[in-house]
Amino acid sequence: MPLYKYLPVLAQKNCYILGIESSCDDTAAAVINNGRILSNVVATQEIHEQFGGVVPELASRAHQQNIVPVVHQALQKANIDKNQLSAIAFTRGPGLMGSLLVGTSFSKSLAFGLGIPLIDVDHLQAHILAHFIKTEGQTPPNFPFLAMTISGGHTQIVKVSNYFEMEVIGQTIDDAVGEAFDKSAKILGLPYPGGPLVDKFAQNGNPKAFKFPKPKVGPLDFSFSGLKTSVLYFVEKETQKNSGFIAENLEDICASIQFTIVEYLMDKLKNAVKKTGITEIAIGGGVSANSGIRKALREAETKYGWKAHIPQFEFCTDNAAMIAIVGELKYKDRNFAESNVMASARMKF
Ligand code: KG4
Ligand code: ZN
Secondary structure (H helix, E strand, O other), X not given: OOHHHHHHHHOOOOOEEEEEEOOOOEEEEEEEEOOEEEEEEEEEOHHHHHHOOOOHHHHHHHHHHHHHHHHHHHHHHHOOOHHHOOEEEEEEEOOOHHHHHHHHHHHHHHHHHHOOOEEEEEHHHHHHHHHHOOOOOOOOOOOOEEEEEEOOOOEEEEXXXXXXXXXXXXXEOOOOHHHXXXXXXXXXXXXXXXXXXXXXXXXXXXXXXXXXXXXXXXXXXXXXXXXXXXXXXXXXXXXXXXXXXXXXXXXXXXXXXXXXXXXXXXXHHHHHHHHHOOOEEEEEOHHHHOHHHHHHHHHHHHHHOOEEEOOOHHHOOOOOHHHHHHHHHHHHOOOOOOOOOOOOOOOOO
């Protein structure tokens, strides 16, 4: 749509952006006003728990059911009417196609109906730019910084030179780190998603009780499929000897798995710092909620002189506040999407 159509909206001093996220199994909506989040609503789909992982068909169906009430609630909590919105930002990708389509079609229709601009957002850029949400007691990272995105779907280290000037310098060649947590948890009989439970049981366990190998790949690349297999073989072997092995050693097993993963992530960060000379590190994605990685990064501040940025928990896991902040940054540049913009399961920046 030509820019002049939006002139009345663009003339407004106070901009309110609605962010919509539907790339995986969370339906989320948030409203941002001048860098501050007014509302951040997430409906997590519990239906997948019984299947031990996200079922794409069920995810898109649940998004369809959730999206209207979630957006409604986000507007209500922000205490604004939809007619006050300046633009709508939505996750274009990457993610599950069926899930993305729900958010994309909904956002397009709403923006068209309200006569306001539409802004497409890259989910992975959003995990990184979530650090620019104005948060009490936190300062945003300075450019350039290294962003490590660790989630159930992604594991990568990105060199961030400016808001939209990003270069992926390392990534996983197979599973994501969240999958390593979740799959190990499943082997231990824990429900999906098991990452937070591994973290919980690890608190009281001995991290050196059992040793798991760290996969050998390029210095900035990650591999997690081998870890899952070694956990499986180890547990099978020990259970044959003692059927109560898991129950008797759950805390030590979880602590040892977590120790291996955290040490591996820290090794990769050290390699990235060595390669780039950048010591400001920002983490994002669901796994950044993990207490082990948070502690290791805080320790690295004193040990190596790094500056670590760890987002507030609600901005770590999939959320729409991070979509809204990217929306606001793009809105300031008048960087709008065409009305025929399509969802994209795979995206590169
Ligand atoms: O970012 P996110 O909400 O969704 C994706 O984009 O994937 O990340 C979800 C992932 C899951 O694998 C979940 O088990 C993991 O983050 N996770 C954790 C913790 N909290 C969430 N993993 C380890 N420790 C945690 N405390
Ligand atoms: Zn994510």
